[in-house]
Amino acid sequence: MKCIAIDDEPLALDLLQKYISGFSELELLATFDDAVEGAVFLKNNRIDLLFVDINMPDLTGLDLVAGLECKPMIIFTTAHKKFALEGFELEALDYLLKPITIERFEKAVNRAIEQFELRKSVATTTPETLIVRSEYKMVKIELTDIEYIEAMEDYIKIHLRSTTHPILTLMSLKGILEILPQAKFSRIHRSYIVPNTLVKSIQNKKVRLITDQELPVSDSYLDFIEKWKNGKGN
Known part of the structure; x- marks a missing residue:
C-alpha cells in the first residue's frame, strides 16, 4: 500500500x-x-x-x-x-x-x-457477488441476498434475506459502498445502506423494504428520496 x-x-x-x-x-x-x-x-x-x-x-x-x-x-x-x-x-x-x-x-x-x-x-469476483472477510475466513455473498447493511462502530453488519444471522466484517460503510455497484445500492443514513430494488415505500423519512424492515433516512441523504421518486433509485 x-x-x-x-x-x-x-x-x-x-x-x-x-x-x-x-x-x-x-x-x-x-x-x-x-x-x-x-x-x-x-x-x-x-x-x-x-x-x-x-x-x-x-x-x-x-x-x-x-x-x-x-x-x-x-x-x-x-x-x-x-x-x-x-x-x-x-x-x-x-x-x-x-x-x-x-x-x-x-x-x-x-x-x-x-x-x-x-x-x-473484489476485482476477481463476478458483478453479482461480494467477498468479505468474516470470522477469519473469506465469505462470498450474493448481492441479491443482501437485505441491508448496518454500521456497528468499527464493523458493518450485512443482513441477508436467506438467514437471520448477519455477516459481521471489519470495514466502514464508505468502504463497502465503494465496492458495491453504485446503481444497485444507496446510502440512506450514516448507519445504513439499502439495495435500491428492495425499497417498497418511503414515508416520514423512513424507508420500508419489501421485507417490511423499516430504516431511517437522515437529512444528509434526503437526495435518495428524490432519486427514488424519480425512478433513479431502481
Whole structure:
C-alpha cells in the first residue's frame, strides 16, 4: 500500500516513519511536517493510506481530509481525544492517540491491510457477488441476498434475506459502498445502506423494504428520496 505521513511534530513524524518501515505491506512515498505541502502532494498523487495529525497550524488534518476529492484510507493521529468524533465522522479507518504504541499502530495497519485486500479481491469476483472477510475466513455473498447493511462502530453488519444471522466484517460503510455497484445500492443514513430494488415505500423519512424492515433516512441523504421518486433509485 502506498502511503504518506503528515505531522507538524518532527519526533512524531520520525516515530511514524520508524513504525511504517517495519511493515512490508507499506510503501512510504513521502513525509510532510507542513499540512499545506502534504495537501498539494495528495492533490497530484494517488495513495492508498494516509497517516495525518489532526491539530496542525494553517491547515488541520480534519480540514485537509474534508477537502480531498479522492480520499484514501485515513488513519488520524492526535494528542487530543476531543477530536475523535470528528475524525470518525469523516469515516476515518482508525484514530491513534499519542503517544502511539507499536501495538496500537499494528492494529490500525492490519485494519488497513484487511480493507485493501478486500478491495483487491473484489476485482476477481463476478458483478453479482461480494467477498468479505468474516470470522477469519473469506465469505462470498450474493448481492441479491443482501437485505441491508448496518454500521456497528468499527464493523458493518450485512443482513441477508436467506438467514437471520448477519455477516459481521471489519470495514466502514464508505468502504463497502465503494465496492458495491453504485446503481444497485444507496446510502440512506450514516448507519445504513439499502439495495435500491428492495425499497417498497418511503414515508416520514423512513424507508420500508419489501421485507417490511423499516430504516431511517437522515437529512444528509434526503437526495435518495428524490432519486427514488424519480425512478433513479431502481
